[in-house]
Amino acid sequence: MSNPRIVYLNGDFLPFDEARVPIMDRGFLFADGIYEVSAILDGRLVDNEAHLARLDRSLGEIDIANPHTLGEWVALQTELVARNGVAEGLVYMQVTRGVFERDFAYPPAGTRPTVMMFTQEKTVAANPLAAKGARVITVPDLRWKRRDIKSVALLAQVLAKQQAAAAGVAEAWMVEDDAVTEGSSSTAFIVTAGGTLVTRPLSTALLPGITRQAVLRLAAEAGLALEERLFSVAEALAAQEAFYTSASAFVMPVVELDGKTIGTGVPGPHTRRLRELYLELARAGT
Numbered sequence: 001m002s003n004p005r006i007v008y009l010n011g012d013f014l015p016f017d018e019a020r021v022p023i024m025d026r027g028f029l030f031a032d033g034i035y036e037v038s039a040i041l042d043g044r045l046v047d048n049e050a051h052l053a054r055l056d057r058s059l060g061e062i063d064i065a066n067p068h069t070l071g072e073w074v075a076l077q078t079e080l081v082a083r084n085g086v087a088e089g090l091v092y093m094q095v096t097r098g099v100f101e102r103d104f105a106y107p108p109a110g111t112r113p114t115v116m117m118f119t120q121e122k123t124v125a126a127n128p129l130a131a132k133g134a135r136v137i138t139v140p141d142l143r144w145k146r147r148d149i150k151s152v153a154l155l156a157q158v159l160a161k162q163q164a165a166a167a168g169v170a171e172a173w174m175v176e177d178d179a180v181t182e183g184s185s186s187t188a189f190i191v192t193a194g195g196t197l198v199t200r201p202l203s204t205a206l207l208p209g210i211t212r213q214a215v216l217r218l219a220a221e222a223g224l225a226l227e228e229r230l231f232s233v234a235e236a237l238a239a240q241e242a243f244y245t246s247a248s249a250f251v252m253p254v255v256e257l258d259g260k261t262i263g264t265g266v267p268g269p270h271t272r273r274l275r276e277l278y279l280e281l282a283r284a285g286t
Contacts, residue, residue: 027096031153133255141174241268
């Protein structure tokens, strides 16, 4: 970036090096907070209202009052993207329960939440990994039981992502009772030999992915039947195609799982079509 990086913190737009959060912030001490990430494409936010709706839901689930209206969030995001001149990348939002003397119980009513936002430049549309396909490993799912809440408590995901990095692959799919729950930072999908798109149904066992939601709407247009059900590692290995979705990956083909080839070993036609359709939606702002 040619200009100094600007972040947002508690009502102010600040140079990155000047932003400070107190050590008694409950996000730092207890991971007592919620976050969201929206993609930026062609300088515009992608699927943003759905991300902000999920932010609102997650805050409600842990009893933090949303500090901003939808319109206020959008205005802050838009200004932050403009100030940083980001054409393609991500905007990160985080709300914690605020600052108070360390105690496990909630601080007194009226404690001001901490609100923080920053942008990151990243290639999301022309990601070269999408052309060749991602390799993935499976790891045990070590997370808590409320995975539908987008909490900043991400240690299990950090460990899974590090296992993937150590293995030289792009992502880790977490497994519980031999069923794939989701990726360390993504939603997992397979396409069966019969042309059916399969992904796990929503529950407290996984995060309700925003890109997942969009892809399910696009399934019919891509010529796919749809089943929301659990699938096993063995079924994933036998699938015709596989992919994962997220705000930063969009629709990412998976060509290898635990060192074994999926399908033909190259991104499949259904996955490529879903990625094309999602990119069209993102660029159209719908």
